[in-house]
Amino acid sequence: MNLNNYGWNDKLNQLKQESTYNTLSHGRVSIVHRTCYEVVSENGLFQCELTGNMMYGKLDSELPCTGDWVIFQPFDDHKGIIVDMLPRERTLYRKKNGTVADKQAIASYVDKAFIVQSLDDNFNVRRAERFMVQILEENIKPVLVLNKADLGLDRQKIEEQIEHIARQMPVLFTSIHQSQTILQLRESISEGETVVFVGSSGVGKSSLVNALCRKAVLLTSDISLSTGKGRHTSTRREMVLIDNSSVLIDTPGVREFGLTIGNSDSLAEILEISDYVKLCRFRDCEHINEPGCAVLEAVKSGALDCRVYESYLKLQREAWYFSASEHEKRKKNKSFSKLVDEVKKHKTNL
Ligand SMILES: Nc1nc2c(ncn2[C@@H]2O[C@H](COP(=O)(O)OP(=O)(O)OP(=O)(O)O)[C@@H](O)[C@H]2O)c(=O)[nH]1
Numbered sequence: 001m002n003l004n005n006y007g008w009n010d011k012l013n014q015l016k017q018e019s020t021y022n023t024l025s026h027g028r029v030s031i032v033h034r035t036c037y038e039v040v041s042e043n044g045l046f047q048c049e050l051t052g053n054m055m056y057g058k059l060d061s062e063l064p065c066t067g068d069w070v071i072f073q074p075f076d077d078h079k080g081i082i083v084d085m086l087p088r089e090r091t092l093y094r095k096k097n098g099t100v101a102d103k104q105a106i107a108s109y110v111d112k113a114f115i116v117q118s119l120d121d122n123f124n125v126r127r128a129e130r131f132m133v134q135i136l137e138e139n140i141k142p143v144l145v146l147n148k149a150d151l152g153l154d155r156q157k158i159e160e161q162i163e164h165i166a167r168q169m170p171v172l173f174t175s176i177h178q179s180q181t182i183l184q185l186r187e188s189i190s191e192g193e194t195v196v197f198v199g200s201s202g203v204g205k206s207s208l209v210n211a212l213c214r215k216a217v218l219l220t221s222d223i224s225l226s227t228g229k230g231r232h233t234s235t236r237r238e239m240v241l242i243d244n245s246s247v248l249i250d251t252p253g254v255r256e257f258g259l260t261i262g263n264s265d266s267l268a269e270i271l272e273i274s275d276y277v278k279l280c281r282f283r284d285c286e287h288i289n290e291p292g293c294a295v296l297e298a299v300k301s302g303a304l305d306c307r308v309y310e311s312y313l314k315l316q317r318e319a320w321y322f323s324a325s326e327h328e329k330r331k332k333n334k335s336f337s338k339l340v341d342e343v344k345k346h347k348t349n350l
């Protein structure tokens, strides 16, 4: 297999040379099962496990995920042990459900993210903003893919609602039943790019990947119209190569997509609020009820959509809460590992 098709390049090769294990094989994680990693390498597909050292002292979010580049020691034709991971770039994270500060790595070395929504009651501008903020924060290019365009939702109404986000990312209307739209989607993927598909369950992520591959490589499911929600067809993040030139990563639908960003300046910028923020009388204005708040003025005058304003406050609070809890957690971890070190030292002194 030619790994250049999977995105291997000089820069990655340089990073590999800097590893202690630079004489071993390298490859890209294509699927993660519970403790088994499928790795695409020059010598084909390998089922790998991690060395104890790789796991030791690492958070779940730091273990390899789909898209990561790893170094492994093959021990037969199809099996190997992962001994190192190249430093991550452009990784899409989300906050883990039901936690305050745990994040989960969805995919790494991602160039573009397709935020997929279907044009039925799944369509939700606030959710699209949330994905967009997180994706832009990781220096990944977002694209809003509005699928099931064949269902006949009023396109003009939709375009009105997404005007502000359409200034930040391209928007494509697609349908697996309209081949022209699939061609357009294909054209939006450049050679050598890695594209991850994210969105709720049932919106058609796997169907779109299949349509782009022109064959059924992934399982998709008819969601029964009577029960609708709650069925998740894809259960793992999976990598597919198209036309030997670009990598698609399908992901299981997520019900919630919590932010793991900490920088509210970029949030204001992305939601096009920063021009007002600059005009607030107080530098630490929270834009809630302060006198001389230009953001509130803009909402009052109608210059700023009050739904975007509310979305901003909500996301900002969430980002702040995440980074504060993460900071707290790190502090605790640090003092815990210090304690472990001291106990070890004490033991050896005895
Ligand atoms: N009408 C219509 N149905 C579509 C379209 N794309 C997908 N579907 C249908 O939507 C259902 C769900 O599609 P999937 O591709 O399994 O959805 P998914 O986003 O991968 O869902 P999860 O894997 O659960 O996250 C299937 O019955 C598809 O046939 C479309 O463009 N139009």
Ligand SMILES: [Mg+2]
Binding pocket: 205, 206, 207, 219, 220, 233, 234, 250, 251, 252, 253
């Ligand atoms: Mg799927």
Ligand SMILES: [Zn+2]
Binding pocket: 277, 280, 281, 285, 286, 287, 288, 290, 292, 293, 294, 295, 296
């Ligand atoms: Zn203000």
